[in-house]
Amino acid sequence: MNTLQSICVFCGSKSGNDEQYQRSALKLGHLMAERKISLVYGGGSVGLMGMIADAVLDAGGEVIGVIPQQLAKKELIHPGVEQMHIVDNMHTRKALMSELCDAFIAMPGGFGTLEELFEVVSWVQLGIYRKPIGLLNISGFYDPLLNLVDHCIETEFIKPKYRDLIIADPTPAILVDHLTHHQLPVIEKILDLNET
Numbered sequence: 001m002n003t004l005q006s007i008c009v010f011c012g013s014k015s016g017n018d019e020q021y022q023r024s025a026l027k028l029g030h031l032m033a034e035r036k037i038s039l040v041y042g043g044g045s046v047g048l049m050g051m052i053a054d055a056v057l058d059a060g061g062e063v064i065g066v067i068p069q070q071l072a073k074k075e076l077i078h079p080g081v082e083q084m085h086i087v088d089n090m091h092t093r094k095a096l097m098s099e100l101c102d103a104f105i106a107m108p109g110g111f112g113t114l115e116e117l118f119e120v121v122s123w124v125q126l127g128i129y130r131k132p133i134g135l136l137n138i139s140g141f142y143d144p145l146l147n148l149v150d151h152c153i154e155t156e157f158i159k160p161k162y163r164d165l166i167i168a169d170p171t172p173a174i175l176v177d178h179l180t181h182h183q184l185p186v187i188e189k190i191l192d193l194n195e196t
Contacts, residue, residue: 002132006039006101006102008104012047012048012112013046014046014047021108024138024171025055026055027171029053029054030059031176033056033059038061043067044067044071044078045076048108053065063083064084064085065081065084067093068087068089068093069089094116094119098120098123098129104131105136120133124165134166135169140170164182
């Protein structure tokens with residue numbers, strides 16, 4: 001069983017065109033606060049990012065934001081998040097978010113969300129972290145991506161055991177439960193970011 005005191009949520013700075021995305025952001029935020037799981041996220045006040053932060057705060061939960069200086073003005077830093085880390089760049093942002101959490105969830109989003117997701121999948125595959133990764137697959141949003149992963153396995157670019165690095169569920173409660181009990185495949189540590 002994985003102890004989840006904090007979850008890093010990657011999600012869009014836009015709201016998307018399906019109300020289910022927004023409803024799920026609110027449900028996930030309320031659920032995390034209920035279960036006393038801190039939210040680690042990108043620090044913005046707009047789109048799904050702002051919605052999930054608002055939901056956690058409204059339910060009395062803890063929110064930790066991490067945002068690069070250059071996006072602090074563009075994305076409008078969330079004014080209600082007291083624990084806000086303003087960092088130098090995107091690389092530092094992702095590294096700090098990864099350090100501060102026990103698991104990752106990717107909600108619907110664009111290029112930034114996908115890039116963040118695949119970076120942590122790569123880090124877990126390399127043995128840098130051993131943290132569960134989940135997709136909140138609302139309305140089948142991530143079905144094409146999961147099909148692509150399966151295609152990469154079929155074409156022998158990804159080992160079959162690494163399919164279990166990513167789990168996907170359609171609702172927040174099921175996904176968080178799944179992350180709590182998910183067993184990652186055995187991975188031999190290849191690289192340590194702290195080594196010089």
